Amino acid sequence: MTVAEQSFSGLLAEYEPVIGLEVHAQLLTRTKLFCSCPNRFGDPPNTNVCPVCLGLPGALPVLSREAVSLAMRAALATHCTVQEESIWARKNYFYPDLPKGYQISQYEKPLALEGWVEIPGEGGGTRRVRLQRIHMEEDAGKLLHEGFPWSAEKSGVDFNRGGVPLIEMVTHPDLRGPEDAFEYLSALKAILLYIEASDCNMEEGSLRCDANVSVRRRGAEAYGTRTEIKNLNSFRHVARALEHEIARQVAVIESGGEVVQETRLWNADRGETASMRSKEEAHDYRYFPEPDLPPLRVTAEWTEEVQHSLPELPPERRRRFTEEHGLPDYDAGVLTQSRAVADYFESVARETGDAKAASNWVMNDVLRKLKEDDADIAECRVTPESLGRLVKLIEGGTISGKIAKDVFEKMWTSGEGPQAIVEREGLVQLSDEDALQATVAEVLEASPDQVAAYRGGKKAAIGWFVGQVMKKTGGKANPRVVNTLLKKALDS
Amino acid sequence: MARVTAETVDHVARLAHLSLTEEERETFARQLDQILQYVESIQSLDTADVPPMSHALATGGFRPDVPGKSLEPERALDEAPDPAEGLFRVPRIIGG
Numbered sequence: 001m002t003v004a005e006q007s008f009s010g011l012l013a014e015y016e017p018v019i020g021l022e023v024h025a026q027l028l029t030r031t032k033l034f035c036s037c038p039n040r041f042g043d044p045p046n047t048n049v050c051p052v053c054l055g056l057p058g059a060l061p062v063l064s065r066e067a068v069s070l071a072m073r074a075a076l077a078t079h080c081t082v083q084e085e086s087i088w089a090r091k092n093y094f095y096p097d098l099p100k101g102y103q104i105s106q107y108e109k110p111l112a113l114e115g116w117v118e119i120p121g122e123g124g125g126t127r128r129v130r131l132q133r134i135h136m137e138e139d140a141g142k143l144l145h146e147g148f149p150w151s152a153e154k155s156g157v158d159f160n161r162g163g164v165p166l167i168e169m170v171t172h173p174d175l176r177g178p179e180d181a182f183e184y185l186s187a188l189k190a191i192l193l194y195i196e197a198s199d200c201n202m203e204e205g206s207l208r209c210d211a212n213v214s215v216r217r218r219g220a221e222a223y224g225t226r227t228e229i230k231n232l233n234s235f236r237h238v239a240r241a242l243e244h245e246i247a248r249q250v251a252v253i254e255s256g257g258e259v260v261q262e263t264r265l266w267n268a269d270r271g272e273t274a275s276m277r278s279k280e281e282a283h284d285y286r287y288f289p290e291p292d293l294p295p296l297r298v299t300a301e302w303t304e305e306v307q308h309s310l311p312e313l314p315p316e317r318r319r320r321f322t323e324e325h326g327l328p329d330y331d332a333g334v335l336t337q338s339r340a341v342a343d344y345f346e347s348v349a350r351e352t353g354d355a356k357a358a359s360n361w362v363m364n365d366v367l368r369k370l371k372e373d374d375a376d377i378a379e380c381r382v383t384p385e386s387l388g389r390l391v392k393l394i395e396g397g398t399i400s401g402k403i404a405k406d407v408f409e410k411m412w413t414s415g416e417g418p419q420a421i422v423e424r425e426g427l428v429q430l431s432d433e434d435a436l437q438a439t440v441a442e443v444l445e446a447s448p449d450q451v452a453a454y455r456g457g458k459k460a461a462i463g464w465f466v467g468q469v470m471k472k473t474g475g476k477a478n479p480r481v482v483n484t485l486l487k488k489a490l491d492s
Numbered sequence: 493m494a495r496v497t498a499e500t501v502d503h504v505a506r507l508a509h510l511s512l513t514e515e516e517r518e519t520f521a522r523q524l525d526q527i528l529q530y531v532e533s534i535q536s537l538d539t540a541d542v543p544p545m546s547h548a549l550a551t552g553g554f555r556p557d558v559p560g561k562s563l564e565p566e567r568a569l570d571e572a573p574d575p576a577e578g579l580f581r582v583p584r585i586i587g588g
Contacts (some may be wrong), residue, residue, distance in 0.1 A: 036555065045579050157581070159568075289546035294550065296550040298498075
């Protein structure tokens with residue numbers, strides 16, 4: 001524990017942080033929320049723009065049904081109630097990334113209300129972080145402040161992102177520290193990935209987070225004055241920024257001052273938050289109903305259709321892995337972080353009929369190699385079927401566990417099936433007693449001293465003999481058979 | 493009774509990035525106040541059983557999620573006063 005961490009836990013002994021998070025997630029539609037421009041990251045600037053998303057006079061928005069369906073998936077997967085009627089609203093402010101001078105959002109009547117996300121609780125249980133609301137809105141354009149010869153005087157604006165569909169998910173102030181915030185974001189990300197509502201790519205800005213933070217003395221009922229922290233664009237930043245802000249607020253209170261309600265911007269390079277807007281100008285958005293869009297009506301049938309299309313979600317799947325496959329909760333947690341990994345594991349388990357072996361191979365070998373290669377499971381060349389066959393080759397005694405690790409490495413690079421590698425390289429385990437007898441005799445003859453020691457009572461030396469036989473056979477001898485043969489020869 | 497004061501007009505003007513002359517300030521305060529008074533006559537109706545309406549249409553249609561044609565890049569920047577490198581350019585935004 002570093003000095004900073006020690007002093008932070010010291011603060012927590014006296015003060016309780018109260019945190020609420022607002023997460024913006026881009027939805028995985030092919031088009032933007034109100035026009036048919038592609039929703040695609042990484043294209044040359046201002047190539048996916050049209051009169052609607054540039055806010056040219058006379059252009060009118062038309063809502064994408066798919067965007068609403070994806071937002072509903074997120075709402076239902078987090079146990080929110082989808083509202084029969086929600087209303088589009090204009091949020092008015094001036095900023096160069098906002099071509100119309102307002103953002104089309106939802107305000108008084110959002111798409112969905114009151115749900116929850118499960119996070120790990122104390123003593124191995126779970127705890128619910130309550131969601132207040134989920135609303136839909138359009139993303140703003142992207143500002144480029146650096147990297148051009150003219151960057152000292154000017155900023156560039158790219159509107160490819162302008163109009164991309166977003167959901168904003170707002171929690172109640174239920175989080176009690178940076179750790180909680182991290183757990184919540186991890187759980188939320190896993191859900192959004194599972195239901196394929198968002199790719200949650202923080203580097204590309206698909207998932208962004210603002211935090212409302214206050215502190216109060218332990219035991220106090222009333223909340224302290226809160227600040228809003230913006231610009232938290234990685235999980236690590238969220239935790240660091242929260243720690244910094246909590247420490248800052250405690251320092252203000254301890255020195256007899258008062259926390260000012262304001263928006264602060266996280267600066268990752270400096271590792272601190274700084275005041276962003278003055279109080280008087282903040283949050284006067286003059287929301288009013290969007291005259292260009294009628295209310296959004298969601299029928300019961302539509303909600304039901306979306307509900308039925310949802311896959312099994314991470315918390316349920318985790319529970320099922322422990323109950324049905326008998327896995328430890330830790331393993332189940334690791335394996336259900338991503339839907340693709342969970343699917344992969346279940347295929348291997350089905351193939352082998354041995355869930356524990358499948359879990360060990362996926363966790364210790366597949367996930368390790370993916371991490372080494374910085375690759376995604378979709379790129380993995382070892383299919384679950386061939387990993388299953390490899391496990392069966394061990395269990396059937398065809399190859400040893402040690403050889404299997406080498407075979408796995410070869411499968412990883414070539415994508416070949418295990419049988420082909422085992423046959424070509426002659427890796428079949430030697431279990432034939434007659435064939436191994438000669439090697440055992442050779443080893444004993446070459447080591448009279450060890451034989452004498454063994455016979456003199458040093459029974460543990462048996463391991464050394466096994467090792468010698470394994471070495472001579474290139475690791476292919478069946479250790480169980482070797483053991484029996486050695487004992488027979490030495491004890492006779 | 494004036495509801496819209498010169499201070500209210502100042503506040504709204506600042507949010508709208510408008511600079512007003514002293515004369516305009518007073519004119520708009522008076523006019524906005526008259527508009528509010530006029531609209532306020534609706535308050536005399538009993539609307540206890542009328543649900544609030546946000547739009548004249550009950551609901552609208554949807555668009556399928558099929559990408560269409562965007563503007564040609566040069567067309568997109570045609571009317572921009574200061575384009576460069578495919579970008580709209582604006583005075584540098586400090587700390588944005």
